[in-house]
Amino acid sequence: TADRQYPFMYSQCQAIHARSMYPCQDTPGVKSTYTAKIICPKPLTVLMSAIQTKHDVDTNTFYFEQTVAVPSYLMAIAVGHLVSYDISDRIRVWSEPSRHERCKYEFEETERALSAAEQLLGKYQWKRYDILVLPPSFPYTGMENPCMNFISPATLVGDRSLTWVIVHELTHSWTGNLVTNENWEHFWLNEGFTTFIEAKLLEILAKDNGEARRFHSAQGWEELESTIIEFGSTNPYTCLVYRLQNVDPDDAYNSTQYHKGAALLWFLEHDIVCSEVEFDQFLRSYVQKFSHRVLNTDDFIQYFELYFPQAKKVDWKLWLNTPGMPPITINFSTELERQCRQLAKQPSLISDAQMKLLNANQIVYLFNLLLNQKPSTITYDIIKQIDKNCQMNQYSNGDICYRWYQLCIRMKYIEVLEDIFKFLGENGEMKFLKPLYTEFKLSWPEMMPKVHEFFEEHKKYIHPLLVQQIEQRIGK
Secondary structure: OOOOOOOOEEOOOOOOOHHHOOOOOOOOOOEEEEEEEEEOOOOOEEEEOOEEEEEEOOOOEEEEEEEEEEEHHHOOEEEEOOEEEEEEOOEEEEEOHHHHHHHHHHOOOHHHHHHHHHHHHOOOOOOOOEEEEOOOOOOOOEEOOOOEEEEOHHHOOOOOOOHHHHHHHHHOOOEOOOEEEOOHHHOHHHHHHHHHHHHHHHHHHHOOOOHHHHHHHHHHHHHHHHHHHHHOOOOHHHOOOOOOOOOOHHHHOOOHHHHHHHHHHHHHHHHHHOOHHHHHHHHHHHHHHHOOEEEOHHHHHHHHHHHOOOOOOOOHHHHHOOOOOOOOOOOOOOHHHHHHHHHHHOHHHOOHHHHHOOOHHHHHHHHHHHHHOOOOOOOHHHHHHHHHHHOHHHOOOHHHHHHHHHHHHHOOOHHHHHHHHHHHHHOOOHHHHHHHHHHHHHHOHHHHHHHHHHHHHHHHHOOHHHHHHHHHHHOO
16 A cells, blocks of 8 residues: 555456456346445445445444446445545545545546536436545556546646546446446447547547647557557457457457547548537437447447448448558647657657657657657667656656656666666556566566566565466566
């Protein structure tokens, strides 16, 4: 935990781990309501993905009820020494005491984001939208458990540059939690829709005529390129719809379903329907049609073609069943994006003044461009110069740090090695740890004995799901 005073317990049921908590049909295709009665020692608090109906203070017994049917992966519980504050009459933020003040600034805009989502998608149906900031061992950026979203402490960066995490998770209140993929082979219906709508909401919140949406989508495209490079362009798990016969969904999990799915929806909106207004109306109708139900990709295609009978034909197989990058390249060019591309073309000349002109998300995008660059222009001397010119140790944003450290590992920049191990020891998020351990394996094999020693010493602080995935990449 952050405070290291009391024990902290939390669950992570996605994708197929609810069966380890209670007997169930552990598939998103089956939904149910539930009630719970949980007793815990004082002064700990119990939270669940449900509405608290009663608290017996004498026995510290908590009672919960979830009246909206949910799939098993959205069953969630957390117990810890927690404090809270209210953002609005339906939003409360929970955290360990030491993180209380940092949460207040970071999540201040949450009610505005939730209201914007309602305008686009329809009335919020879960009564409460509460947030729990978890300990550093939480392996995900966020988890959309209804009524109580789980959020990584890495979002507390002090500049609201990771507001998109909250926007993404609250969007799941409609796409995923209400409208649910029937199994994990159709996961893109969950994450692709959510990522696409998330960018729309960021545009609404920014009030910038599309700049925020396009730049955020450009970031997603670069993330997708990184994933395709890592998995390989012929890997079946880079299809939007893939087979999971005798395969654990966690082993197939990657960002393709998020960003390739969002790219498909962008293509449908801009190239097939050719009207954002009409496509927004379709999204609202889609949510209304399939709320409290499960569906597969064929159901989506059928509804789309029924809703837009005059639309141009779509090569669904090319988009859904072909591995690698999407069949077309989408131009998300914006001024924010062009500034980053210009710097990426001349990395040896990047100065501290130039870096300070970029916002945090632009720096993330710049480093992604450098990581994906083919052929790469990055050398050891350029990394050393960027470090000296830009004082890279001043950045604490994890999204910036892990990409910077990945570049450093690739160039065997030993001057920051201890900083890298410190970062690995303090963070438990999957998107940080997997790329860094993998980069050591690929780019710095002579460092692997030290990496293995460090990992063995620190894996007790890492979530077991993530430990397993790291061991698959670097060996035991």
